[in-house]
Amino acid sequence: MRNFTTVRAVLRKGALALAGALLVAGSAFAQEPIRIGSFLSVTGPAAFLGDPEQKTLEMVVERINAEGGVLGRKLQLVAYDDGGDAEKARTFAKRLIEQDKVDAIVGGSTTGTTMAAVPLVEAAQLPFVSLAGAVVIIEPVKKWVFKTPHTDRMACEKIFADMQARKLSKVALISGAGGFDKSMRAECLKVAPKYSIEVVADETYGATDTDMTAQLTKIRASGAQAVLNAGFGQGPAIVTRNYRQVGLTLPLYQSHGVASMEYVKLSGPAAEGVRLPAAALLVPELLAANDPQKPIVTAYKRDYEGRFKSDVSTFGGHAYDGLLLVVNAIKRAGSTDKAKVRDALEATQGYVGTAGVVNMSPSDHMGLDLSAFVMLEVKNGTWSIVK
Amino acid sequence: MAHVEATVSRPAGLRLRQWAASPRGGGLLALAVVIALLPLVLGNNYFYEIAILVALNAIVCVGLNLLIGYAGQISLGHAGFFALGGYGSAILSGSHGWPTWLAMPSSCAAVGVLAFVVGRPTLRLKGHYLAMATLGLGIIISIVLSTEDRITGGPDGMPVPPLALFGWSLRGEHTWYWIAGAGLLLAVWLALNLIESPVGRALRALHGSEIAAETVGIASARYKLKVFVLSAVFAAVAGALTAHYAGFITPSKASFMHSVELVIMVVFGGMASVFGAVVGAAILTTLPQLLTVLKDYEMMVFGAVLIATMVFFPQGVVPTLGRWLRRGSR
């Protein structure tokens, strides 16, 4: 019997040693590359966000290395999949900081995963560019935390401004159960009075629901003049189809969470006439010739769609911007010293990215304003810009 | 009928050595040694984090193992108790300003009461129906936690204040390593004591045949309920500790997936084996970290490993290894 317990203890130590060896082997590298860490929701409920983000980061790192790297050094991407779980994200953020010793982190597909990592990067004093949407990430401003996507509050304001211009004042909200949906719904309820909007119905659906006709039937009876669907993933596509199915003809607005041709294709002809705020990335062909964003977004769209054979989405664009912001900051700082890179990030002015023109400041760690959003409408199965 | 062995006077040192040489006592000692010496190989805070997560998961698994392995019941909703323990402590200490040394036990006691109330009708069910009922409970808990965002912060979860004792804020991986390690030792000791006690023997009789056990006078319903509540409290304690360690908690801690992970850890390590539960938790917490190198292949490989292990180690890793070793030493 004594043999058994000591053998077990030895087995445990052996397993740990093996684990340690594997981890060290995974991160050992001959030269000194610049390590960019990332934790993304590549699988799970936020795969809609994480998958294009991961692909984009890989693509851009390869391109930068092919062009000679940064400051004469290669870029190395260390990326983990948190599956949309905030606890896993925290463990991976810790792994990136402590074990992989990265120089900066570009990641956090969702607000939940981002906020889980915020205390860690603040304590470790490491620049962190988040790819998530909620306003709480940069408000109040945290010294080491930046973000690239437009906030959900900006999306609400853009949508409500458009509704106001169309003289629509009674609005029905329908949103999903996820963090993005709830956050955007809360922001929209807060800013609605500013645009003389009255919310007359507030329906919700579950993340994996396949039929929203019940909720839409209730909305149809509520006296609303327009409907706003604050959601992302496949829910909005089902809402859109059910919308036409129950015979609703009121103007339907979607969120920037479905800013992708994938949404249009999934919804089919039901998407006709739907409006949503999006980055110029979705419509490079429609931009004016002298628009500073045009060359950037045209090139990114061509590269992404050519390589991955799937439609470009604004989320991949956020990852593109995040990585380039960090790379540019490293170049301007002249080193990977974390404090210098952070200062350079905060001093970013006039960076033209897929989301818009970025001007950061000590009080604004996102750098975009409402003009970075374009209001798009689906016409004949493709995007058109609403003037 | 007194325990005759104990009344025979023997020097305390001899008794201690005999206990340490027994499989149970020896195992506990070995575990204590591993916990004490592990920091020598833990290189950085990331490794400490993994060790802490292993210990906290092991606490839940030791409790769940009492229910599944010894009492022969199944629960596919234990993540619900885990999450409630965490959220309870978070809400009491975060939103209501209770000191954490009060919030934590109160939350765990409340979960125990809930388990008692819910357990009585549920444990009348058998086999797969019990699994379904516990699954349903876990899902209801996770939906409520996700929906009542004014109290719980919604799907993105809520922040949790750090554990504080006598004015000292307990943060940092090194401090928590010892807290988690001590918690695990305590949990294992409690479980071992329970198994050796008359309650434990009654449970094993129950597992063998509930009807036969009742004919010899074992009130099966009462014992099943006791173990159910105890395992729920273990889970709640682990949940509260995890919440205070991580600094936040999300409703995904109550998810069906998490419940399934916990059951896998118990079965994988070996049912009816306290140390099996610890080993199962250790392997299944570290394995995903190792498999990240496989990127897109991770899920597939994990599934394959699970299948292969259960095919070759149908009793779980520890009991099967134990049997092989015993056969080898004969």
Added chain:
Amino acid sequence: MGSQWLQYVASGLTAGAIYALVALGFSIIYNASQAINFAQGEFVMIGGMTAVTLVGAGTPLAVAVPLAVLAAVAVGLLLEKVAIEPARKADTVTLIIITIGASLLLRGLAQLVWDKRVHSLPAFSGDRPLQLMGATVLPQSLWVLVGAALAVAGLSWFFGRTLFGKAMLATSYNPLAARLVGINTRTVLFVSFGLAAGLGALGGVLIAPIAFTSYDSGIMLGLKGFAAAMLGGLGSFGGAVLGGLLLGLAEGLGAGFVSSAYKDAIAFVIILAVLFFMPGGLLGARRSDRV
């Protein structure tokens, strides 16, 4: 108000029909092995995703659908041979863990073979909603209901009229006795997996035009199908169908009349209530233990 009722019922029954198909798969495998097959939901996903690939490659829908179902059946049979048979002497709990591992394996493979995006199938007979007494119903919903009904009818004929079907029924009543009269219970298990996979895949193909499909769409459907099977009484075919339809209805009516946020919780509360009062499920056998 009346038309609202009908709308909820219509959408509830559509979902319910799919749950019924998945639940039937659970019951069939349970009857042959006393184990729960947690990979059942993945068969639904395989059916849907395979059909999407075939249609995307130009196959006409009428050919893609049966091919997709056959592909899933093949996967089910393979799974039984590779993962279940070697462990058939093991504990029920061990078997359950194996099926969980199988579900992860299948999902991981799906991630690689296909992708992580959401896909849709063209509706079988168009998208124009039909007006039925004030409720709007998609033609695809009718396909779902008819398809499920045909599958159930086919199963009844199979179990009631064919020799092998009766052998499978015998195995579910008493495996030992079945073996004594010469029924090869291993073959019964083998065929059960194929049958369950086919039913699941049929559900997946029928629902994909309405609810979309992706590499992880099997998780929720598997869970709900399991709940439906339990509600109706595990092992009872009528129970699986009844459980599925009732679960769908509970969800649809719950979303409409009570709260869309809590609709899933309502469904589970109902299931729990039923189980507490009828511990064998609605149509499950009243168990009596032999001492």
